[in-house]
Amino acid sequence: MVSKPNLLRGLALGAVVLGMAAPRAQAQTADRKTALSANIGLLQYSGNMGSDFWNRSGNDLSVGGGGTITRYLSPSFDVAVLGYYETYKFSSELTKGSNFEARIGMVDLGLKLKLNNGKILKEDAFIQPYLMGGAGMFLANSSGQVSGKGFGVTQIRRPEVFGLAGLRFRLSDAVYLDLTTSQHYPFTERVDNLSSPSDKLYDRFLLHQAGITVALGKMQDEDKDGVSDKKDKCPGTPAGVAVDPNGCPLDKDGDGVPDYQDKCPDVKGVAALQGCPDRDGDGVTDADDACPDTPGKAELKGCPDADNDGVIDQNDKCPNTPAGVSVDANGCPLDRDGDGVPDYQDRCPDRAGPASNKGCPEIKAEAKKILNEATKYINFDFNKATLKPSSYPKLQQMVQIMNDYPDYSLSIAGHTDSKGADNFNLGLSYERANAARAYMLSKGIPADRIEARGYGETKPIADNATAAGQALNRRVDFDPYLTGETNAAEVKYGAAPTIQEIKATGKPVPTRANKVVPKKAPAKKAPMKRK
Template sequence: MKHLSRFLLASLLVFGLTSVQAQDANNPWAIGIGVNAVDTFPTGEDAPNGDFGEDFFNVSDHWNILPSVSKLSVGRYIGGGFVFEAAGSVNQIDKFGDSSVDDLSYYALDGALNYSLRAALNDGWFDPFLGAGGGYTWLDEEGFGTLNGTLGFNFWFSDNIALNIQSTYKYAFEDENPTHFQHAAGIKFVFGGKDTDGDGIYDKDDECPETPGLAEFNGCPDSDGDGIEDRKDACPMEAGLAEFDGCPDTDGDGVPDPQDECPTVAGLASMNGCPDADGDGVKDSEDECPNEAGPKANNGCPFKDKDGDGVLDKDDQCPDVAGTVANNGCPEVSAEVIKELNEYSKTVLFDLNKATIRSESQSALNSIHEIMHEYSTTIFHIGGHTDSQGSDDYNLKLSKERAASVREYLVSKGIPASRLTSEGYGEARPIATNNTAAGRQDNRRVEISLDKDKEVRKTATDSTSTNN
């Protein structure tokens, strides 16, 4: 016992109050291996035994100890601090109370339900427990049942290994069989804990059981190593600052990168992290004149009229070409321009009774395209006309198709479809007599004009948008 006391004192010095796992839901299984001692003396029975508890620690006079591994046990954690344990032990009895006897064989199988008091002691290395159960003992081949009560102590070296010391009172049901104490000491190994992600934190205590993590974050990861676990990190793959929920501020302007529209250039919070060099309230990336203060309505530039047509660039739909105020700064199509367009359109030829444009007409159509391109906001109308030969329905259909063919060609060359309308009028609008071949030739034509109805609607819409 002197050596045991020294060992326990050394354990106290080494382990202090360190918290360990022990046998619990994480490590539900335990295997024990050790030695046992049988003592019949302090049982309160008649001679040769003493009073109950008398000479309890008199090892040399009363304890029967087999000098080898003599006890094996297996235990399973049930829950709430309870462990069921089954044990088998062997011994050799040569001391029976105060008497000596011939060597008697001793075998025992026992089962107990043990309750750990460790949780009440802050889950430290010191683990006292109480147990109750029963067993069956064979003494020199005579078998008898016992009712058992146990007091024991586990001293946990680590999460999985403990020194076990216990004493069990075994009350024999039959008077002729000896009631006795069985003491045991040994090593207990616990195992069976589940750690799915292999991070050393059991699934029961791991808040991220399928992702390797850190103990400080209850098993959850901190991928970028910034001290903020991924679950609470708005930028889990980029090291950042706690004040920005784990996101970086690369340019150090006080605006975190995910909210910073210019993350590598220091800027202003009011500009979403972008700079405004001229202080005009327009961030440099959208300021056409970043070093000259100007209103936002003019894209950060001072008001200008580059083409000198009296319409400020901010309102000028054609800022590089002089136009008129009435046409929003764009040039207006004159009668001479319309006349020129129709001089070209007269030479546009189609295959007989078809809407297919003949190849020799491409030069004229390209000239029409160039003129229309100069008037980038004007809406033109293409009208198709026929002579009176053929039925009215046929002529109307053919004229529509031919006008549409011219429109499609000009669109394919880059004139926006929104700036071209087309319609066929058949033989309804002759410009010459249909009684002569020459007159019919003049009536078979394509005419280009201004689509004034659309122009009026467009002007009204532009005016509304400007006022708004």
């Protein structure tokens, strides 16, 4: 005989040993559909001789054994084949001299309802309740006595039905401890050899079992993450990546970026920044953002730069600099010559000058006087464009002025009196202006800094009716202007093509010998007092 306490202790120890030794595998599932159980059990009888249901005081408790084969059907249902055998003895306390001994076997087919189906409890819950019901065969050889009168061995082969309630304890992914109680109702009265006057079948049995269940089979797990392919919602997980029960990579901060790809796994962030946070949404992670609460530019460590000059707003002392202007470290436009006129507005960024002259040095009074009086000293042979030698000193002075003021250009405009034909006078004015220009070019002044044009007799400064007036009208004007500004002759006299412009069109420059007349100048203005 084995007492129930010793039985349970031995069963528990065996369960623990099996749980530690079992390989890692998923429980009985669609991948591992078959499970085997080995059980130790105790039968209890209730019938016409009496009952020992739930009676734990007897010292002659016998022990039986059984096994179960279970097949997975779905998360909620399994089908099982159950077998059990025990030699059972019962002595009646109601009627002296009544007892029996039976060698009992039961083979049943049952349908199991699992409560750990993912709807009531998780499939991998530690405690997994279940219910089972079914039918099978009750097999027994029974002998004994009734009221002191013995009866021989009786063979019993009868159908039975049963109901079972069980608790399964998950010891590992593949090994379980099962505790069950089932009631079996065989369709017979012959176990105790007593019949009821009402012909009712009273022989019933309780079966209490404890057992170890091991799930068999091989789980399909292509990505080797420990979650079967049928349950794996993320089947392509890289090797070695920790996953959740659904086979998806862990994401501790819940930002949608798995931990193995998340550079900030403990703080919720955005996928575009590999899981790192970006409060101001400027594409720069907060950890790298010098202005984390204000949208800015990546190249400026996430700080704003409203005028796009490369200096962040908080350091920009000139925040409204026009686009494309070069600035210093304070965000202010560069001023190389330090004259207070920024380079982008300074016509002479490398030479200091007042803002009134667009940042360029002003021509000194002495030089202006030379230019203004030059017309008096530039002389030509009569009716010719040949410079007289007396003109050279003054022209040389003008060459020096052009060298001293490299940011200026010079306008040379030729004029005649009204004597002679208009075309002759126009050609003569061009030739004389060009003669003065050619001299200065020969002294090294760049051609693009001197423009020559002729106005003929159209722009008199005195009355042509007198010889004195005609003398004043026969002149060549020399007017400086900042390179890039409007030509000084056009400002004074209006439009007239320069020699360069005429040549660019492929037309001949007016001369006294040809009849080509350039674009007519505007109508004559009132004579101007010569400065």
